[in-house]
Amino acid sequence: MKHKRYLALGAAAALAVSLTACAPSAPEPGESSSSTGPSDETLSIGTTTDVVNFNPVLGNSRTDSWITNLMYPHLLSISEDGTKEEHVATDWGYVDDTTGFYEIRDDLTWSDGEPLTAEDVAWTLNAVKRDQAPGTFYGQLGNLDTATAVSDTRVELTLTQPDSSIIDEIGFWGVVVPQHVFEPQGSIAEFANDGSDGGWVGMGPFILDDFQVGQHYTLKRVEDYPLVDGGVPGPAEVVYRVYPDVNTEILALQSGEIDVIANALPPAQVEQLSNSSGLQVIEAPGLGYAHLVYNMEKPDLAKTEVRQALAHAVDYEAIRTVVLQGQAVSTGSSALMPVLAKYYDDSVEEYEFDPEKARSLMEEAGYTADADGVFPISFRLIYSLQDSVTSQWAQLVKDTAAEAGITIELQGTERNTYLAMTNAGDYDIYAGNFAIMDDPVTNFALSYLPGGAINYTHVDDPELNALIEEGMVTFDEDEKISIMREANKIVHEQVYDNIMYTQNLFFAASDEWAGFISKPSELLSIVNPLSLASAHPVE
């Protein structure tokens, strides 16, 4: 019997040793970052996801962008009225129809002391194009042939065809990476840039110093950052902490564990947090829209009257008031949203919610309602279940369409399935939203030209195509605005897209911090590099 006990004790000891070997171990001082000075504060920011990719030309998720934007500069930024404004580039535009240019600042250096020059800009553009680095940045380079540094501060871009939007779009979406660090790594599309090869080299207000997947991403202040007033960022450190559950994230803010929540608040939380002591809620204009798209490859939806009937069967005001709790603005059922102030056309009015009008349009289209007033046709509407706001208003759309005798079947799925169905055109009606539609010409080309990547209506209207193509090669701004307004009227009249609202975004922060600079969209909001560099503790 005794030997059994020894055996059991031995097994228990072996298990304990193996568990100890697997147990988390304490870091040594110096292994990870610590505050650089006792008088400087750490700004802690909550996010719901980890970084997927540290390479800024590949990064797709919001957290990727929030963190890499603090280290790798964009040439341009955006103002509250949707116009592009200078950042690293001080001047930009076109030399002729197929040549664009950027003039960049001459006082910027990478964190290893090397100067940031036009060579870095040109190399980044050419490398992303050459290696087809998958992501939004590469998507903007369709008409780029080559980029050339013609001096230390000037880059010229040769285009394969005239494109009046590409300079603004590359400037806004593209980042600049240090050629001397990235080039030796081979393909820019395959470089992980995870710091395993001696850390990171960047040019921004902060530089990544240490991270623990699932826990935190710590960025240290860069002492010389000419783009912020005073030249030195406010916080000594910025730490992103990961809370996958948004409720936990809000509790962490309320308890003081974090100072800022980077993701936009769910509409239902905005008022409650606005009234919480110790917190501030900061608004940022939305730069995108929520919309319904009717698939014209379906014979019923190819009829203009049916699309118009569906457009008149939605109670837009109720959706904005009830679901969005008043935190959304009407775009006038227009793809030229009010936030794009120069392009916005207030003569285009929102589709009126009018079930009777919807009924008569359905009759005009050749459908006859049964004794219960229901038309013998139904449409399948897809949406992502992960998008809680759309999930709520999809139900309202179904209910109000029923008032007009139109049957809508809801098909909510998890996001990946929804994206796959969208790509395959497997829907009658698509409900969704785009986060950033910053450039009207690019937006129209992608949404309404045949073969456009997000042409979910599958529209091919020769008149509209001609206007969009004309907009793409018109460099005079006033003329371009006039063309796009004309195109927008066609989209509106034909219901090629039913734009429902632009959601304004609200961000929560501790009132012990001030100085945030809010910019449009969730991507920039109050965690854009200039904002975090300007943030400072309240005295």
Add this chain to the structure above:
Amino acid sequence: MSRASFILSRSGRGLLTIWFAVTVTFLLLRLLPGDPALALASPNMTDEIRATILEQYGLDQPLLIQYGLCMWQLVQGNLGISFTQSIPVLDVLLQRLPWTLLLTVTALVLTIVIGIPLGVAAASFKGRFIDRAVQVLGVTGQSLFVPSVAILLLFVFGLNLGWFPIGGAYTNNTYGMDWYLSVAQHLVLPAVSLMLIQVGSYVLTMRSTLIETLSEDYILLAKANGLRGRRILWKHALRNALLPTTTLIGLQLGFLVGGAVLTETVFAYPGIGRGIYEAVTQLDFPVLQGAFLMLAVTVVVANTITDIVYGYLDPRVKTS
């Protein structure tokens, strides 16, 4: 059956179970609707880029070839490369494994330490107030939903009382003993929340089997022989009553790991459970396969150990 052949037979059955789990996981993931390439690039990528991504990860191959490659890699101890993080899956999992082990082992120990004595108390005072109270607690515990319990604990003990941190596994910039204390402090609420959803089963199982055992003839004989109640309970009844509870530990381990997915997500705890949650949202097949393999191995090993321990406690099973 000799002890060696008994262990060998249980281990062989365990290996078969692991192979089956891996195969089912592989097939289930491939049957999922959705496109993993979409998780790697923007949804408006060109077909060319999508094709490149699928080719890069072997997703353009026929299912049988993908399965063959997957099994060949596993035999070589290679779990593949994460789609989204572009690093070996083993590294992804090993970063997270210690935290999940710490959490689940702590929760299991808490569950046993609290559940078994409560069950014994209920059985000892059968029909009395303590018994009824313990039963109510046991049934309530079984019906708890992890995220609700977790948020409630966070709200009360994290936000209002401020006794415990809200999320994470430790406080940044802590070292040495402070770090261990910080880890312990961050562990309490997630472990308690996992314990709360498990403990009910242990209490009720222990109670019912102990009541049954106490009515066995040999216990009555012991009583007739004048043995004292406490000695009968601890020396004779408990060892037999522990048998179903031992089985329960093995069976519940799977549920414990399942509970960890939700617990780790709510408490922002950086373990494998949360990794699974993130990999599902990103359709990161290799990470999911690796994680499920690791969990299958854990559960199978635990069950095999349970079988062996059961055999030690009740030698009849070795011959059955």
